[in-house]
Amino acid sequence: MIAISSNLLMLAFVLYLVSFIAFVMAVTGKKWSNRDPKEHSERWGRIGFYLTAAGFLSQLGFLVLRWIAGGHSPTSNMFEFMAFLSFAIILAFIILFLIYRLPALGMFSLPVGIIMIAYASVFPKDVQPLIPALQSYWLYIHVTTAALGEGVFAVGFAAGLMYLIRVTDQSQKQRKPWWKRGTTWLEFSISVVLMLVGFILMVTIFSAIGYEVVYEVTNETGMTSEVTYTLPSIAAPYNGERITDEGFGPFITTPGWMKGVDPGRKFNTMLWSVISGVILYWLLRLVVRKRLAAVAQPWLRDIDPAVIDEISYRSIAIGFPIFTLGALIFAMIWAAEAWGRFWGWDPKEVWALITWLFYSAYLHFRLSRGWHGSKSAWMAVIGFVVVVFTLVFVNLVIAGLHSYAGV
Amino acid sequence: MTTVDDIKCECGHTNPVGTLLCEACGNPLQKEDGEEFPDMRYDGVSRRSQTFSRTIVDKIWNFFSSVRVAIILIIIVLLASIIGTIFPQEMYISGPAEQVYPEKYGIAGEIYYKLGFHNLYTSWWYITLLLMIGTSLVICSLDRVVPLYRALKKLPVKRHLSFMKGQKVYTSVSLSQDKEPVLDQLQRSLSKKGFRVVREGYSLVGEKGRFSRWGPYINHIGLILVIVAVLMRLIPGFYLDEFVWVKEGETRKVTGTEYYVKNVEFKEEYYDPEDVPEGVDVEGRVVKNYQTDAILYENRAADTPGAPPDLVEVHRDQIRVNHPLKYKDLLLYQSGRRLNEVTALNIDLIHLEREEVIGPFTLDLYHPESEIKVSEDTTVRVLEYFTDFEWTEDNEPRSKSPDPNNPAFVVSVISPETPAGERSWIFLGSTLSSPDGEPVYGFAFTKPEIADVTGLMVRKEKSLPFIYFGSGVVMLGLVMGFYWQHRRIWINFEGEEIQIAAHTNKNWYGLRREVQQILQSIDVERSIEQLSKGGK
Numbered sequence A: 001m002i003a004i005s006s007n008l009l010m011l012a013f014v015l016y017l018v019s020f021i022a023f024v025m026a027v028t029g030k031k032w033s034n035r036d037p038k039e040h041s042e043r044w045g046r047i048g049f050y051l052t053a054a055g056f057l058s059q060l061g062f063l064v065l066r067w068i069a070g071g072h073s074p075t076s077n078m079f080e081f082m083a084f085l086s087f088a089i090i091l092a093f094i095i096l097f098l099i100y101r102l103p104a105l106g107m108f109s110l111p112v113g114i115i116m117i118a119y120a121s122v123f124p125k126d127v128q129p130l131i132p133a134l135q136s137y138w139l140y141i142h143v144t145t146a147a148l149g150e151g152v153f154a155v156g157f158a159a160g161l162m163y164l165i166r167v168t169d170q171s172q173k174q175r176k177p178w179w180k181r182g183t184t185w186l187e188f189s190i191s192v193v194l195m196l197v198g199f200i201l202m203v204t205i206f207s208a209i210g211y212e213v214v215y216e217v218t219n220e221t222g223m224t225s226e227v228t229y230t231l232p233s234i235a236a237p238y239n240g241e242r243i244t245d246e247g248f249g250p251f252i253t254t255p256g257w258m259k260g261v262d263p264g265r266k267f268n269t270m271l272w273s274v275i276s277g278v279i280l281y282w283l284l285r286l287v288v289r290k291r292l293a294a295v296a297q298p299w300l301r302d303i304d305p306a307v308i309d310e311i312s313y314r315s316i317a318i319g320f321p322i323f324t325l326g327a328l329i330f331a332m333i334w335a336a337e338a339w340g341r342f343w344g345w346d347p348k349e350v351w352a353l354i355t356w357l358f359y360s361a362y363l364h365f366r367l368s369r370g371w372h373g374s375k376s377a378w379m380a381v382i383g384f385v386v387v388v389f390t391l392v393f394v395n396l397v398i399a400g401l402h403s404y405a406g407v
Numbered sequence B: 001m002t003t004v005d006d007i008k009c010e011c012g013h014t015n016p017v018g019t020l021l022c023e024a025c026g027n028p029l030q031k032e033d034g035e036e037f038p039d040m041r042y043d044g045v046s047r048r049s050q051t052f053s054r055t056i057v058d059k060i061w062n063f064f065s066s067v068r069v070a071i072i073l074i075i076i077v078l079l080a081s082i083i084g085t086i087f088p089q090e091m092y093i094s095g096p097a098e099q100v101y102p103e104k105y106g107i108a109g110e111i112y113y114k115l116g117f118h119n120l121y122t123s124w125w126y127i128t129l130l131l132m133i134g135t136s137l138v139i140c141s142l143d144r145v146v147p148l149y150r151a152l153k154k155l156p157v158k159r160h161l162s163f164m165k166g167q168k169v170y171t172s173v174s175l176s177q178d179k180e181p182v183l184d185q186l187q188r189s190l191s192k193k194g195f196r197v198v199r200e201g202y203s204l205v206g207e208k209g210r211f212s213r214w215g216p217y218i219n220h221i222g223l224i225l226v227i228v229a230v231l232m233r234l235i236p237g238f239y240l241d242e243f244v245w246v247k248e249g250e251t252r253k254v255t256g257t258e259y260y261v262k263n264v265e266f267k268e269e270y271y272d273p274e275d276v277p278e279g280v281d282v283e284g285r286v287v288k289n290y291q292t293d294a295i296l297y298e299n300r301a302a303d304t305p306g307a308p309p310d311l312v313e314v315h316r317d318q319i320r321v322n323h324p325l326k327y328k329d330l331l332l333y334q335s336g337r338r339l340n341e342v343t344a345l346n347i348d349l350i351h352l353e354r355e356e357v358i359g360p361f362t363l364d365l366y367h368p369e370s371e372i373k374v375s376e377d378t379t380v381r382v383l384e385y386f387t388d389f390e391w392t393e394d395n396e397p398r399s400k401s402p403d404p405n406n407p408a409f410v411v412s413v414i415s416p417e418t419p420a421g422e423r424s425w426i427f428l429g430s431t432l433s434s435p436d437g438e439p440v441y442g443f444a445f446t447k448p449e450i451a452d453v454t455g456l457m458v459r460k461e462k463s464l465p466f467i468y469f470g471s472g473v474v475m476l477g478l479v480m481g482f483y484w485q486h487r488r489i490w491i492n493f494e495g496e497e498i499q500i501a502a503h504t505n506k507n508w509y510g511l512r513r514e515v516q517q518i519l520q521s522i523d524v525e526r527s528i529e530q531l532s533k534g535g536k
């Protein structure tokens, strides 16, 4: 049953990829010869949407089967959580597409969902029995609701990025210093997304060839343990000694203040993501010989920016109550059940609060004139970066009570 | 009540000072030529903060009612909160803060500690910021709730042309047919879309979702309730956070309360690979359950000072992780365990010269007594107890943690021979007598007591129901404000022309689509773009 469910996830992944291509067709193929642009875009938009819906059902099947097979809600480790987050992103996209019927939204939202599935797949996929700390249905209610809210924020992010690509001035004659130009930061945002892609590629490639480097690490109390890297080691663990002889590196050592489970390995992985993302970015740029956003801009030219602005805002407006409920209120209830205190200033709790404050600042900014458009699109983009940071990096650098995933 | 400052509109209506749009006809009252049409958020109704700024009270009022100030406060709290997660807070480290931060995090850690960031979330300035947000919530709500009420209470049907043209969504259609059937059709289409319609002569107004305008206020009231509930924890007795270790079979006073708890049995259970569904990965031993079977007693003699405890059983429960014992407002959580632990040292006190055992005594590692009578005239006094003993760099003894991992006692034996007391260290399996002079007494270890010990966290959180209630109010407000919108559509026949204006507090695209569809019902086509070129 678990094997079937894994295949369903794979199927969903493929369907999302195909529907992404359909949306790209809908957006970019409008000016092909002998076509009525409106009809073309509607037709391919519809195809893309049905494919997405099919992928969504397949992913639903994955969740249900895994739940039945494992005997507990499939949100109890990092693989399951990320897979669920991508499910939430697709769900949010489906809802917003039904309201606004904009194929370009699919072109920008689906990649986010696809990347999340791919990201999920780098974590161990086994179903594990629940340790006592995880045996609480409030935990699952909390985690799933928070993920649903974050999924809607992801669509807000995609629409924000789309808005910025649509409106940012791509002409070469800008007199502002580079760090004040919208284009710089837009390209930077795109390369951050590419870093995630690069990370997934690296992990997939090196695990396919079965690469391994083992380090012996001595901790503060003098105990030693072994840490296995599945990527070539750029950074050795703090107080670590390489014990496999062949292979490469290390060139630097992980700083000692990084905490959590195996910080050295995670730091190394992060370095690989950054390096591979930057390489990917420049490869693409060499191919197109333009800023990446400048390539996409003409595709969006006939969309009214005000509509994209509204989609981005609307996503956040839909997501905010769900996020409040899941990430703060249900989290408090769970914390009260598990530890007898509804709030403990644990880093992950604080980051949920930070995310929430950030989006509430966004909502208040939108109350004043002059804050619609680019500024609010930037905030929508940064907001989701904060979400991802909370999910990924807070576990990496800071070890808290919530790092149940051991990532 | 009218005053000289009141503003009279050309339609004859008298408006309170500070009004931007006439409350009757919507005509801009203070607009100079070329100035933008006023903000429609409260339909131009007068607000205190926009009207007065003379006295100190006015200034404070205006400060706290400003959304800009609220945003700044929110962002400051946000940044401060980030700082608090750079290094762990003091409660998440073990050992004395002034040593741990520099040792572990170097110079940055030292600065962090010196600035007090190790207790950031309970620092006076952080709490002040939260209180300022609270104040701002109260004042901004008061400043707007009455104007909003005034704006929403009346819904005049016919509005001034400049009001109509000032709206974001405005269009006009010239018409040669009969007016009545067109008006009837428009009214029907509005009703079908869920608008409540009022008709007056040749004017129509449709409105829906008015209640959603109260959403933000309900949400803010909820936030105020949550802040008040959190402050209630400062009231003595509202909040308790303690810990007890209880050996199997032992009954212990629950710290900070008048209850006693008995640990009947402590269980640690593992997943049996046979029981786990197929495909589920059980590598090594995976814990399935930690459980304390507990009995809770109340001390009926608590009110009589000095009386021995009179225990009455009040509650029995199985305490598991995530499933605390709940009795009235007392909560006991499974949160620690020590299996086959040495729980007490059994020691014979020996007179070294006479080679004579004076008597046995017990040092309990969890709850040591401070004075133990060994014989008629000899007592052992526990002067100091380090649960997890180590030497600091300055050669001071200290405890690394509150758990008895490495117990060390400083005791003093008081007898007629040593009236001032003779000091010794007692460790797990060894002793060290004071260096000055020949010691009179020595110690011999006998078999120590061994048991499973359960660690129970003791909590009281009386503000919890208030917090949940406040959170419920917050959610109600958010759902009202975000999942519904307040939409109004005005339609006015003027000669041969129909003027249509519309306003919503959010989601303009949806409103434009509605206007588009309503116009289609009278065979008028307007694209979304055409409906986007309204006033502001």
Ligand code: HEM
Residues within 6 Å of the ligand: A360, A363, A364, A366, A367, B064, B065, B066, B067, B070, B074, B133, B134, B136, B137, B140, B141, B144, B148, B213, B216, B217, B219, B220, B223, B478, B481
């Ligand atoms: C952390 C604290 C706060 C949160 C989470 C919060 C949340 C919200 C939300 C969700 C909305 C609805 C926004 C929308 O409809 O797009 C809102 C509106 C508003 N908030 Fe806040 N708020 C907070 C603090 C404040 C403070 C301190 C002020 C004080 C000036 C304030 C003033 C307002 C105003 C004036 C509105 C608009 C109300 C209306 O539409 O009539 N908020 N707030």
